[in-house]
Amino acid sequence: MRKRERENPCGICGHYHKYEEGEPCGICGHRMAVVTDKSSSIQVSAFPSEILPEFLYLGSYDNASRAELLKTQGISRVLNTVPACQNLYKNSFTYHCLQDDQDLHFDDAIQFLEQCEKDRARVLVHCMSGKSRSPAIVIAYLMKSKGWKLAQSYQWVKDRRPSVDLNQGVYQKLQEYEQKIFGSLENQPASAMPVFTSPVPAFSFNYPTPTDSVQIPTFNSSGATSVFARPVFGVPPQDFTFGAAAHNQRNTSESDIAMDGS
Template structure:
């Protein structure tokens, strides 16, 4: 199939690269395009709908799930086998909008350590047409609790559709300032956040406000603790016992003439 012919295909027909070069998602229509799949280098097909026939057994290695609803672990074992060989696999169901996406989302949670909200957003951003059914959402929520001990999307997945793309970088505001995207759900507590902008480090020099009590140019050497009166005198540059209202010694005052020196020359050359 030529590049021009591929451009004329409906977007829903083309395999969606969830993990480019490894894991792809599609529908029955996608799985029926053997020429397209071979051109993309796909070698294995995971069929998540038991009644779908294996159309091209001589061209691809198939695995058809044995139960409905699908057993996530059964699917994960097949995907692990393919991806460990660095080969490409297509996961599909009839329409490619619920069952096969839920298998891929569960796989990302298991293998990448991501939470449900993150995995769903990752797949949704790649394939906008997915629409996980309520029963599949419930299974994914239960699976997340099993893996991570809590659920990051207790209100369901549809509420995440208007959130920022997973790993989206902050956008520049009208004044050139960085605006952080609003969180769509609770942040992940396990696994890396893919592509997320890191927070400012603790040693960032962005804080230019001087600390309280700071005097620019002051270089008061630390000394032994003394009575409060002496500490106050040190802070004001006074000698111990000197009244606070009295002026300190003037470093620019003429030096008194020593014995034997002329009194008309008050500066040394």
């Protein structure tokens, strides 16, 4: 390794690798995140999202592959929700892996998370992208352990990890689990997948909001004056002559002047 490369460690993981060229770190596996959608305002972080302070973390397989960063956050246990994802650091972390990649076994995952909470151990829950499968496990845990309804649990997780994007099948599983926990929802209105928007800023530029009644200007009021109703200028019409009449009038005037002078 050249001296220049040794003097320029990675700003994320602190190790020496060509992170700007996309080379993965040989120690912790960190690599530069690639964002394909340039219009996206969601920042990709090397660290998992903290859902419950000093206890529950949510992330992707990329987050789970960075052992050194997980250790800096005090994480010692990992809940892997995707059987296809390898448990990379079995000597450093305690792993629990869900065995079914088609279904979400909430009770199995929650039992592991409750034991982590009892042991006061920080735990990372991850899937491949950290957008649907692992957030569903975390939401189910919040419903079961905190007694929160689905909408409130989803709101809590979404606020702390904006990239969460549950698919319809996963959300339906969560609705069924909510019914299992809180009982029949027959008397409650059917809830669709909630849509969350960014908070409205405190300042305003006086633009009307959708709930404001917009006053449309009235252009046909009785007080308005038409351009065709303006008074006619008091100029005698004979002062303005056009065409042949003007020419004849000019010749007559010249003849009168010549006769007066003769």
